Amino acid sequence: MYLLGYDIGSSSVKASLVNAETGKCIASAFFPKTEAKIMAVQPGWAEQNPQDWWENLKLATQAVMTESAIQADEIGAIGISYQMHGLVCVDKNQQVLRPAIIWCDSRAVPYGQQAFQTLGEVNCLAHLLNSPGNFTASKLAWVKENEPEIFEKIDKIMLPGDYIAMKLSGTICTTVSGLSEGMFWDFQKNEVAGFLMEYYGFDHSLIPEIKPTFSEQGRVNAWAAQELGLKEGTPITYRAGDQPNNALSLNVFNPGEIASTAGTSGVVYGVNGEVNYDPKSRVNTFAHVNHTAEQTRLGVLLCINGTGILNSWVKRTVAPEGISYADMNELAGQVPVGSGGISILPFGNGAERMLENRETGCSVHGVNFNLHDKRHIIRAAQEGIVFSFKYGIDIMEGMGIPVQKIHAGHANMFLSPIFRDTLASVTGATIELYDTDGSVGAAKGAGMGAGIYKDNNEAFATLEKLAVIEPNEKDRALYDEAYARWKQALENHKS
Numbered sequence: 001m002y003l004l005g006y007d008i009g010s011s012s013v014k015a016s017l018v019n020a021e022t023g024k025c026i027a028s029a030f031f032p033k034t035e036a037k038i039m040a041v042q043p044g045w046a047e048q049n050p051q052d053w054w055e056n057l058k059l060a061t062q063a064v065m066t067e068s069a070i071q072a073d074e075i076g077a078i079g080i081s082y083q084m085h086g087l088v089c090v091d092k093n094q095q096v097l098r099p100a101i102i103w104c105d106s107r108a109v110p111y112g113q114q115a116f117q118t119l120g121e122v123n124c125l126a127h128l129l130n131s132p133g134n135f136t137a138s139k140l141a142w143v144k145e146n147e148p149e150i151f152e153k154i155d156k157i158m159l160p161g162d163y164i165a166m167k168l169s170g171t172i173c174t175t176v177s178g179l180s181e182g183m184f185w186d187f188q189k190n191e192v193a194g195f196l197m198e199y200y201g202f203d204h205s206l207i208p209e210i211k212p213t214f215s216e217q218g219r220v221n222a223w224a225a226q227e228l229g230l231k232e233g234t235p236i237t238y239r240a241g242d243q244p245n246n247a248l249s250l251n252v253f254n255p256g257e258i259a260s261t262a263g264t265s266g267v268v269y270g271v272n273g274e275v276n277y278d279p280k281s282r283v284n285t286f287a288h289v290n291h292t293a294e295q296t297r298l299g300v301l302l303c304i305n306g307t308g309i310l311n312s313w314v315k316r317t318v319a320p321e322g323i324s325y326a327d328m329n330e331l332a333g334q335v336p337v338g339s340g341g342i343s344i345l346p347f348g349n350g351a352e353r354m355l356e357n358r359e360t361g362c363s364v365h366g367v368n369f370n371l372h373d374k375r376h377i378i379r380a381a382q383e384g385i386v387f388s389f390k391y392g393i394d395i396m397e398g399m400g401i402p403v404q405k406i407h408a409g410h411a412n413m414f415l416s417p418i419f420r421d422t423l424a425s426v427t428g429a430t431i432e433l434y435d436t437d438g439s440v441g442a443a444k445g446a447g448m449g450a451g452i453y454k455d456n457n458e459a460f461a462t463l464e465k466l467a468v469i470e471p472n473e474k475d476r477a478l479y480d481e482a483y484a485r486w487k488q489a490l491e492n493h494k495s
Contacts, residue, residue: 001076001452002026002068004230005443006060008053008082008160009242010102011035015060016439017068020076020452023462025440029063031056039099044106047099050088050163057164061228072231078168078220079238079446081245081438082161084181087139092155094166098147101139102160108138112183115141115199121281127186128193129277129285129298136182137193141200157206161239168228168236169218173209180287181241187275190293213289214238214449237449240289242438243269244299248289249441250407250434251460253297258393258406258429262413265349266307266385268392270401272298282354282395289445290456300401302354302392306346306362307385308413313348314381318374329416332379337422337475338482339376341366343489344384354392358494365489379418386422387486393427406431410466424469425479431469 001021007014014030036056039047065072085103090096101107112132116124124131132138136159144151158166159178166172179185179192184207186193192207211217217236225232240248247259247269255273260266273296277285288299311325319328347355348362364377393403406423410433413419424431444459453459472479 002074003443003447004075005079005439007438010083013056013060014439015064017064018443027064027068029060031059046102046105048102050096050100054167077235077237077446077450079442080161080164081242081442084241085135086160087136088158088163089154091153097150108142109134111141112138125277127188128183131281132183156208165236168220168224170221171218173211175213177213177287238445244289245438245441249436252407253290253456256402256404260406260408262307264309266304268302270300270396272300272401276399300396304388305349309349310346310381318377328378331375332418335375335379337478339380342376342380343486344380346384382419387483390426403429420469425472426483428471433467435464
């Protein structure tokens, strides 16, 4: 038996086929081959046509079916991962009424901020665990005010993953995890957030039927089966936003476990076992994939804009011409922990939510012209990125998340030994690196939802662990000293 996983991103749609017994991916494909178009009619806007997601999903499905040469009736279940916080509006005939407003669109910021102030910051944080911010509910408020003729025609609102499930099955439903990422879920009352719906003037009928994350959420209908070359009746048994799904892909389910990525920007996603929030709203909190009314499992999401983008900037502008990232790591390794006293604040990629939406810019502190060279700058950049992760992890620990283990894919900044060793040593956490991705995770999530796997431990028993990095206790004091110096530089810069 095989499992089919989809990852609906803003740059591409990826499909993977996983052998349910061995846990191995036997075929994968993504489309388009160049980055998908994002429409920006005005500055700060970002829209995509949901039909384009579907067209790319068709191409990816056809590619994996051809590559694997399996029969459609061998697929036991389908899982969906998707770009978070988007808004798709459909009418009673399930026709899309306007382009989807996607996660990086900022037009709804003033709507969320006004709601935060009017409804009360403490009230919003206690019930939503976040500010209404620029999330899906606020995007819908923008449509209501600025496109009333469209708003009146809306029968149901959906997240991107809900839309794909609707196209596959003709059934419209959503999940608590999905509603929480849109700011539609009240964690105090365990129900749709009536106070925010009332404030924005939304009828509860706009919210689709709610299904568990791991459950049958529809079956492939005859039309979709014909479109995709799949078998009619194949169940859709899992869906989740990309960050909760990334955590699932890395087998992160329990309090104290952390999933992390470090590409252009960085994400630290920790699981909390109690309902809590950051009073300064420096992190976002959503229902994790295994959250239920009986078992609290919340995903606390920290996003750091200035991560790999700093390392690439150093490669282009500071490192010797033509050098590789591996060569940079080797140069940085020639410098001791702490980079000879240099601290780099990596915040040169826009405002940082972790810093209460300040745009501090990137800055370099402690350079001595007689002591330091390129090697020190290269190492200090990587250490500065790690220290920003540590700063965010400190916020998470203040919310009751004991950080013991960090799971990550073997990619991007996690390819750097200096980055990995510094992160393990300054946090005291063990880092485990795995070979996986979002579409493979969605496939295994489908196996859990279909009952093919009894639990996550069985689903991820064959997850390939590539490396384990333990904290360097011998040099722990040096890492702590370097972090304290970096943190002081940040505090001085913020004041």
